[in-house]
Amino acid sequence: GAVVSQHPSWVICKSGTSVKIECRSLDFQATTMFWYRQFPKQSLMLMATSNEGSKATYEQGVEKDKFLINHASLTLSTLTVTSAHPEDSSFYICSAAGGLAGRNEQFFGPGTRLTVL
Amino acid sequence: GENVEQHPSTLSVQEGDSAVIKCTYSDSASNYFPWYKQELGKGPQLIIDIRSNVGEKKDQRIAVTLNKTAKHFSLHITETQPEDSAVYFCAASMGAAGNKLTFGGGTRVLVKP
Numbered sequence: 676g677a678v679v680s681q682h683p684s685w686v687i688c689k690s691g692t693s694v695k696i697e698c699r700s701l702d703f704q705a706t707t708m709f710w711y712r713q714f715p716k717q718s719l720m721l722m723a724t725s726n727e728g729s730k731a732t733y734e735q736g737v738e739k740d741k742f743l744i745n746h747a748s749l750t751l752s753t754l755t756v757t758s759a760h761p762e763d764s765s766f767y768i769c770s771a772a773g774g775l776a777g778r779n780e781q782f783f784g785p786g787t788r789l790t791v792l
Numbered sequence: 793g794e795n796v797e798q799h800p801s802t803l804s805v806q807e808g809d810s811a812v813i814k815c816t817y818s819d820s821a822s823n824y825f826p827w828y829k830q831e832l833g834k835g836p837q838l839i840i841d842i843r844s845n846v847g848e849k850k851d852q853r854i855a856v857t858l859n860k861t862a863k864h865f866s867l868h869i870t871e872t873q874p875e876d877s878a879v880y881f882c883a884a885s886m887g888a889a890g891n892k893l894t895f896g897g898g899t900r901v902l903v904k905p
Contacts, residue, residue, distance in 0.1 A: 681835075709892065718881060718895045719836070768835050780826065781893060783835040 677703050679771050681784035688759055689792055696754045696787045698769030704749035706773030709781065710742070713766045725752055759791045794819040796884050798896025805872050806904055813899045815882035816864040822884040825858060825865045826893070830879045839880075840867070872903045 678701040688694050698708060707726050711719040723739075725731040725746035733739045741763075743755040752771075756763055766788055770781040795818040805811050817825075823844035828836035842849045842856045842865065849856050853872075858865040869876055879900050883893040 679835075718897050721892055724892055780838055780841065782838065783828070786833070786835045788833070 677771070677780075677782040679705075679769065679782045679784040681769055681787050683787060684785060685788040685790075687790045687792065690760050691758055693755055693757045694759055694789060696756075696767055696769075696789075698752045698754070698771070698784050700750045700771040700782070703771075704773070705752075705771035706749065707771070708746055708752040709770045709772070710744060710752075710754050711768045711770070713768060713786075719768065722754075756789065759789070761791045764789055764791045794822055794884055794886075794894040796882060796894050796896040798882050798899055800899060801897060802900045802902070804902045804904060807872060807874060809872055811867075811869040811872050811876070811901055811903075813867045813880055813882065813901075814864060815866070815884075815896045816862075817884040817894075818863065819884070819886075820860075820863065821886050822894075824885040824891075825856070826883050826885075827854075827856060827867050828881045828883065830881065830898075832878075836881060869901075872901075874903050874905050877901055877903045 680699045682697045710722045713719050721734050722737045723731045723733045723744050725744050727746050727749050731744035746752040766786050768786040770783045772781045798815045826841035829839045830836045840854050840856050842858050853870045855868040879898045881898050882896040885891045885893045
């Protein structure tokens with residue numbers, strides 16, 4: 676099956692700093708990548724959809740200037756949490772789709788646990 | 793937009809018994825319905841999916857049924873094992889690779905040995 680990796684798997688940072696999370700599709704080219712956040716015991720909340728080479732589409736209520744998304748290639752998307760605060764602490768998960776012709780599965784990365792002190 | 797409801801929120805079964813999770817969706821245009829299993833501290837893993845042109849799909853101990861008229865779909869796990877314990881999410885999408893998924897609230901399944 677398709678493999679999606681994320682780096683780092685966990686990160687602890689001080690309030691006010693920025694954190695970058697990478698999402699890579701390892702064995703297929705992802706035309707679309709999605710970024711989610713998940714709070715404890717809750718479902719996944721879609722933050723934004725990104726297509727390679729174009730600007731990300733953010734969901735309502737998600738600050739695009741705070742959560743910067745770059746999808747520079749068909750195998751890499753990055754999420755940068757700028758000026759992080761404790762309320763940004765969460766589990767961030769990416770997914771990738773589009774690699775297999777005619778199929779629309781999303782394959783998820785293992786997630787990144789962000790803790791902001 | 794699409795809304796997906798999932799029930800129950802928690803499910804406890806004895807090892808060897810069956811588990812059933814049900815989801816309903818609101819948008820009749822949705823045509824792709826995946827199910828994901830998420831273990832603690834990990835990302836969701838696709839376990840089975842179904843498209844709107846079929847009513848049932850089975851993969852070993854896992855099966856999914858879809859009723860388009862009623863707009864609901866269900867996950868069936870037979871002969872449950874302790875390693876089936878996890879959180880399961882249903883989702884709905886309008887099908888193309890770039891289309892976003894709308895997730896249900898999740899079901900925490902505990903299989904008691």
